[in-house]
Amino acid sequence: MDDAPVPIRADALAGIPHGFLGRPGGVSTGIFASLNVGLGSGDDPDAVAENRRRAAAAVLPDAPLLTPYQIHSSSAAIVLAPFAGDDRPHADALVTNRPGVLIGILTADCVPVLLADAEGGVVGAAHAGWKGALGGITDAAIAAMEQLGARRERISAAIGPCIARASYEVDDAFARRFEEADPANERFFGASARDGHQQFDIEAYVLARLAAAGVRRVEALSLDTYANPDRFFSYRRATHRGERDYGREIAVIARPE
Numbered sequence: 001m002d003d004a005p006v007p008i009r010a011d012a013l014a015g016i017p018h019g020f021l022g023r024p025g026g027v028s029t030g031i032f033a034s035l036n037v038g039l040g041s042g043d044d045p046d047a048v049a050e051n052r053r054r055a056a057a058a059v060l061p062d063a064p065l066l067t068p069y070q071i072h073s074s075s076a077a078i079v080l081a082p083f084a085g086d087d088r089p090h091a092d093a094l095v096t097n098r099p100g101v102l103i104g105i106l107t108a109d110c111v112p113v114l115l116a117d118a119e120g121g122v123v124g125a126a127h128a129g130w131k132g133a134l135g136g137i138t139d140a141a142i143a144a145m146e147q148l149g150a151r152r153e154r155i156s157a158a159i160g161p162c163i164a165r166a167s168y169e170v171d172d173a174f175a176r177r178f179e180e181a182d183p184a185n186e187r188f189f190g191a192s193a194r195d196g197h198q199q200f201d202i203e204a205y206v207l208a209r210l211a212a213a214g215v216r217r218v219e220a221l222s223l224d225t226y227a228n229p230d231r232f233f234s235y236r237r238a239t240h241r242g243e244r245d246y247g248r249e250i251a252v253i254a255r256p257e
Contacts, residue, residue, distance in 0.1 A: 010158030012219035016116045018253040019059045020160035026051040038248030063102040074135035076144040093126035093141035097148040104252035108235040112160040112251035117150035152214040164224035165201035
């Protein structure tokens, strides 16, 4: 599995250097095979470094790849210059208007969101786990982009591979968190085969948050990380299988030159 990785691209971001990378195309082995980019995983650090180099080269060769230290928050960081690995901001979104810089976020079931105001030359990448999604990580990313001159009505967004409704069973208490925040969120939950549980459509929820924030063009790729083990890593699938760890995939974007 050492062929070059092939980015999944979104029509909504045509003309913008970007890509959602899955499992194929890396050098890691075992449960991390093959394009594991997770710095926090138990994988061989040299393999992770090579995978990150390959992921970047597939989208913007020779550009520095910058990713945050993700904390399932609603915090977005503005990137004005490359930073060292030890200086990664604790955040769940990065935005930049600097050319030649590739920003990205890591996922393994959570929702990766790439955003771009092509006219304004501002791009963003957000990691929306359920906590961050509910807390407003996409709103924070849009607000940070606006600080760099973006206008939300010009922003296009793409939602990459994430866990799908059919694969995401949650309990009733989980669903109540969303319904207490907004009763209209009930529409993102449906019946489950188990009593006391529901199926959550986190992709649709994030899409709705983007639309409510004023993003006029949003494309959801509707690719289920859990149900496609050859294509994507999945935290929930690894947990269900009793695996000791799991790989992470990456979504990256850069402003056009």
